[in-house]
Amino acid sequence: ETGVTQTPRHLVMGMTNKKSLKCEQHLGHNAMYWYKQSAKKPLELMFVYNFKEQTENNSVPSRFSPECPNSSHLFLHLHTLQPEDSALYLCASSPRVGFQTRPQHFGDGTRLSIL
Amino acid sequence: GESVGLHLPTLSVQEGDNSIINCAYSNSASDYFIWYKQESGKGPQFIIDIRSNMDKRQGQRVTVLLNKTVKHLSLQIAATQPGDSAVYFCAENGGGNEKLTFGTGTRLTIIP
Numbered sequence: 001e002t003g004v005t006q007t008p009r010h011l012v013m014g015m016t017n018k019k020s021l022k023c024e025q026h027l028g029h030n031a032m033y034w035y036k037q038s039a040k041k042p043l044e045l046m047f048v049y050n051f052k053e054q055t056e057n058n059s060v061p062s063r064f065s066p067e068c069p070n071s072s073h074l075f076l077h078l079h080t081l082q083p084e085d086s087a088l089y090l091c092a093s094s095p096r097v098g099f100q101t102r103p104q105h106f107g108d109g110t111r112l113s114i115l
Numbered sequence: 116g117e118s119v120g121l122h123l124p125t126l127s128v129q130e131g132d133n134s135i136i137n138c139a140y141s142n143s144a145s146d147y148f149i150w151y152k153q154e155s156g157k158g159p160q161f162i163i164d165i166r167s168n169m170d171k172r173q174g175q176r177v178t179v180l181l182n183k184t185v186k187h188l189s190l191q192i193a194a195t196q197p198g199d200s201a202v203y204f205c206a207e208n209g210g211g212n213e214k215l216t217f218g219t220g221t222r223l224t225i226i227p
Contacts, residue, residue: 106158
């Protein structure tokens, strides 16, 4: 079982729908991240949460709304998305120990298609 | 802004040979670097990392080399196997402690 689990693995939705992506980590980490991965582009950081508090919003449109109820769970609520939002959405987690960067561990992503 | 780039988008290597994947970075403040492997249909998988106080680090069949003078990072894979076929990403932390900046990736193909 992977340490970071994302559901659903695939999602097709219309532009007027509302859906949510879920991420759960079983690694005891206290930082969680949302990334967007589009074809032929580097991974784009969207949001960072440390100990349930949002510490980074990388100029993400408000149609993406994150939620972190505890250090193990992270959600990405989606509404009125655009076709250009079709991509692979990856969740990651890492330990937050002192001020050193630690490896982020990724889930397998949710492949999102906007009709 | 600062970016992490890769010299080659694709690399084909004979099975059993060694592979070298290169990465150039431009943020001199970066003090942490990491390599990921991403197979089709999966998320990035951590391979190896290195901090700026080191210039070489070895793992199982992999070695990362860091040249801070020319801002260059490389991943060496020894005796490549078919299972090594994937896209490989490097990333840097820009001197911070939680944000990683990723390159676009190199696709490694192993020729039987």
